[in-house]
Structure formats: C-alpha cells, structure tokens
Amino acid sequence: MAKANCLLLRNLFIFFNLLFAIAGVVVFVLAVLVHFHLNANEFDRGNGVIGLYMVGSVTFLISFLGAYGALKNVKWMLVVFLVLMCLSCFTLLRFAMPLAILHPQVGLLQEEMENVGPLDKTSGDFQRIMGEFQSELFCCGLVNGYRDWNNNVPESCDCTTDEIMQDTCLPLPDNTLQEYYADIQLEVRSTRMVHKQPCGVIIVSKALDVILGVLFGFTTLAFLGIVMTCCLLAQRIKLGAVAKPSMIFSISSKPPKYSQLLEYK
Template sequence: MGDISTCLKRTFTIFNIIFAVIGGLIILLGVLAQILTSVNGAANLENRTTSLIMLYVVGAITMVIAILGAYGAHKEKKGPLIAFLVCMVLGSMMMLRAGISTAFARPQLEPVLEDAFRKFLPLDQASEEIQKMTNALQSQMHCCGLFSYTDWGNNIPESCLCSQEEEEEEYKCQTVDYKEIMLETSVYRATCFPILMHYVLLITDVMLAVVFTLAAFALLGMGLSSLMIHQLRHPNRPPILLTVPVFSPQPPKYQELQNPPSYPGY
C-alpha cells in the first residue's frame, strides 16, 4: 500500500467518477430516446430497437469499467488496473472505428432513407402498419405525407387536416382542391420526411459526440492507468529529475598568460 502517489490516485479517482457519470448519461439518453420515439410514433422502426440496445449496453459497460478502475486504484491492485487498461485499449479502438465510419456514412443517410421511404408510396395502398405509423407522425409533427400530400392519393386521412385555429396561420396550412371529387380541404403544408430526417441527423450527431468523447476519455484512461501500473511495478524507483547544468564563468586562457602569478621576493 502507498506505492501510488496520492496526486495520481486522486486524479484517477476523479476520472473514473466522470467516466461513470458519462455512462449514466448514456443510459439516460437511451431512456429519453425510447420515450420520444414512442411518442412520435416511431416505435416500429427497424433500427430503433438496435440503437436503444446499443445505448444501454455502452452505458452499462462504461459504468462497470469505471467501477473496476476506481477499485483497482483504491486497493492499489495491479489485476484490476491491468484489466482496466485492456478495456481502455479495446474501447478506444472500437470507439474510433465506429465514430470514423459513422462520420463518413452520415452524408449518405438522407438519400438512403429517402429511397427506403419512397418504397412505401402510395400511402393509401401501403400496409396497415405503415399507415398507422405515418398517421402518428402526422398527428405529432403536424405534417402531411412523407414527401407531399399527394402521397395519400385521394384518401387524405384526418391526421393531415388542419384545425380551425391552425387554418388562420397561413404558413402552417394549405388548401387542397381535388378536381376529381370537387372537394376543398385544408391540410398541413409541411411534409413529414424532412422533419423526421432532422431528428435522425440530430441523433446521429449526438451519437458521434458520445463516441468521440468516450474515445478521448479512453485514451486518457490508458495514460493514467499505465502510470499507476508502472508505479506499482517499480515502487522504490526514485523519480527522474531533469537538471539544467550551471556554468560558472572562467577567465579566458589569454588572460592567464598575460597575467602570470607573482612570487614573493620578485
């Protein structure tokens, strides 16, 4: 005991506390994402469950690793610290790989999702599950159709219709004239896909920020844990101090020649 310097131990403890808080925030982010996607009617999206599971798993693993590192520092045991170091190395590699690949794939999200959603058109002939999800999006986001109100053909649902109060705000609603059925109705001017795409990109940006933040903390944890393991392996090694040599001025050689020493009696 006492082989690790107090300053390093305190720094490492503070680091693990922050690391555990980040893990808790990731779990909280997953809970909020689950609530928001359920409210907005996106509970049946295919990638939603996978993303939520990833958030929960990453948050839980982060907290466990932080507890492991704090325990190893407090007890000054090499085993937990080495395990912590290995987790930091693997974690930093995984986070950097995932973050870089996601950053390169981000610009392709919109065209890929647009092609996927256009396969649902026309909406009045889509499956009941797709129509239910779209109606929920339209009710929550006050939009009509994925790309246009014409996505519904001549069967515009009630979730597209503006209320009397909203009709007074011209920028929210537009009047649709169906020549085939001689009917005019007021529907939401906004379409759902751009709004949905905004939230998808927002979630992607948050995920990128989380991944690169974890990668930076993992690199910092690698450095701190490596120093602690080094101190445990070499407890009695004195610290290496770098000293700057001090040069004292010496008289030049020509001065010694010109001024020979005087002897008594001369």
C-alpha cells in the same frame, strides 16, 4: 502530494465510468421498450433494436471493467479498458463520419421512402405515428405530400389560419375533399388547406441529428476515457518507480579505510 493527485484522478475516473454505465443502461432500456412495441415479424427485421441491445450491453461491460480496475488497482483491466475505448472511439467515428457527410444529402433517400407505398394502405400503427408526425412537424404525407394518402387525407394534415397566412399550405382538390366529407350530406364548396411540406425529409433530417448527437457524444466520452486512463496508468507507473528502493552499485579500486576502525580499539 502525488498520491493525493492519483487518488483524485482515480475517483474522477470511477465517476466517469459510472456515468458511462448509466448511459449503457439507458440505451439497453430503450431497446427493451422498442422491442415490446414490435411484433415478431417486425423484430426479425429490426436490426436497429439488436444494435441497441449490443451497444447498451457493451457500454455497460466496458464501464464496469474500467471502474473495477481503477478501484482495485488492477493494471491489466485498465490496459484492456484502454484498448477497448480506443476501438470504440474508432468504431463510433467510422459510423459518424459517413452520416455527417450524408446529412446534407437527405433528399437522396426519397427513393427509399417511396417504397413504403400509399399511406392509407399501411398498418393502423404506422398511420397513427404518421398522424403524430404530421401534427408536430406541420407536414403532410411522406414524399409526395397529401397525394401519399390518396383520397383519405387525415385531419392531421390540416392547416390552421396562421399557417395559411404564412403560405405553407395548399388547397386540397375537390374530389379528395368531397370523399372526406362524404359521411355528412353536404355539398362542399369551400377549400380545405393542408400542409405543403412532406414529412419524409424532415423526419430523416431530425433522426440523423439525433443519431449524430448520440454518436459524437459517445465518441467524446470515449476520448475522455482514453485520456483519463493514460493519465491514471502514467501516475501508477510513476508512483511504482518512486516506491522502489534505489540500489547503488559502486565499482572502485580503492581499499576501504581500515584506519577508522582502529581508532575504536
């Protein structure tokens, strides 16, 4: 019965490490995709991409070490896996806890976002990404609303009729509106409504939610790995102790019973 339980735990442990390895491969592939979307200068500044490469590679190697050690019953591999999982759990918590504390204070990052400068002066790729965010998150600009676009507010900032009724929009000043419609010879007197909420705080908040989810998810997996490794090592030690023959040493001053041997003469 004990051997059956140990075999079940070992198979469950190997399956857990396969899932962990798949997670590492997914992170590595994500890093490759982001890498190909960056030019050389952006990659040199992209510490986040390098971090994804490292996390994906280390996760895969640790999971391979644990799965192979459990499959071949290599004790030192399981011990190394346990130590690495403890270090990983501590490191993940080290990054996750400050982010969890920072999450309610997203507004403090406004000064950093202001360094981006006017959005209409940024690269075409950045403007395209901002346009997608503005359409999906129903916001406009990064920090100061439509003012971040100067007089070139894109259509992705426009409000629909339903949004206007919900009081989430504000009218665009006439000078901005007139330049927007300068290509058509028409004197614009109507009011163009754009989203009131800036996108910066929303983007950072959602990004922190995703990062915290990933960190705490990996922390949970690491903790489960620690528990399962401890159980596997404990069962392995227990089975090893049962398998060893017990040697009993008896110290007695009484002589052996030779009378029993004499009966067979």
